[in-house]
Amino acid sequence: MSMVASGVAPREDIPFTDADFQMLAGLARREFGLDLAASKKPLVYSRLSRRVKARGLVSFADYLALVTTKGENEERLALISALTTNVTSFFREKHHFETLTTVCLRQARAKLDAGGRFRIWSAGCSTGQEPYSIAMTILAAWPDALRRDVRVLATDIDPIVVDRARQGIYSGQDAEALGKDPYRKWIRDSDDGTVSITDEPRALITFAELNLMDPWPFKGPFDAIFCRNVAIYFDQPTQQALWQRFAGLLTETGNLFIGHSERISGPAETSLQACGVTSYRKVTESETKPSNRSIQWV
Structure with missing residues (x-):
């Protein structure tokens, strides 16, 4: 049972523009069906800035170019893992x-x-x-x-x-x-x-x-x-x-x-x-x- 991640965004030491967010939201919708409202921008930044740094990149534009590159399926999976968290339990409901x-x-x-x-x-x-x-x-x-x-x-x-x-x-x-x-x-x-x-x-x-x-x-x-x-x-x-x-x-x-x-x-x-x-x-x-x-x- 997956849900969009929540949390408090850290200081934006990596630029994350509205255009970056819209491109990311479009990718999340096309690839995974996720509906990322504009209000989720700080939360998305909180999770994905770690992936940007882990790949040695300096901007979200570079990261978006990376995850849309052929052969980067593992990073796309890392992206969905970063965007979602899992809340479940035995015999829930x-x-x-x-x-x-x-x-x-x-x-x-x-x-x-x-x-x-x-x-x-x-x-x-x-x-x-x-x-x-x-x-x-x-x-x-x-x-x-x-x-x-x-x-x-x-x-x-x-x-x-x-x-x-x-x-x-x-x-x-x-x-x-x-x-x-x-x-x-x-x-x-x-x-x-x-x-x-x-x-x-x-x-x-x-x-x-x-x-x-x-x-x-x-x-x-x-x-x-x-x-x-x-x-x-x-x-x-x-x-x-x-x-x-x-x-x-x-x-x-x-x-x-x-x-x-x-x-x-x-x-x-x-x-x-x-x-x-x-x-x-x-x-x-x-x-x-x-x-x-x-x-x-x-």
Whole structure:
């Protein structure tokens, strides 16, 4: 779950003009879908001035020329990492995981017993607490999940946080949100005060880097998609296009979970119906077809 970085800007010892900011904002929008308002200029300076210095440059104009140069993909990734920060926790917004258990998993069990598959996508997985929470929820409901065709795809644009997610190592304070049962059994304590995720949840998850603005290298369908507190940093047209793309990847009974400050709007409103707090279900084909019943006049 990525958000535009916040903080107090240091002294501007590297020039950062309004034109520099506008060029950077245009790049962030084109490449990553980020909507950088003019009010973010001091915050952007605070983060990116470090990258300018790290590359031995003396101006933002030089840095912008660098990141738009062919072969500088790693610096573009460093740019997005600098512009975003990641705020997440295990079982954040618990009502979503309750819906996952009582609705998604319950209605999919018959399909699974018949040899079918079950897929969930954590889009914007950050440092991994969300997909691990999903995997633990699945294991709690389906102890035999590892013997079934069950998978969780976890993606994020930032390769640094994806690598941290793969490691599955967290502070003891992070693990407090898990409580004791039934999830604590999938956490291993270490002597240094950290905790690590055990093999069972890990086995359900595939981590990958993905920019949501790029073509998606998969077709689904997904029984559920979690994309929480990501789209809020996109402009409205980008948000609406994203909701529609998600709707197209859901199974007929699939669910979409979004952030507490986000709402579905645009064309996707005909494809997704609210079914809980920031939870939406796919509208079935039969629900969208016009009724053939005639009106009887009396």
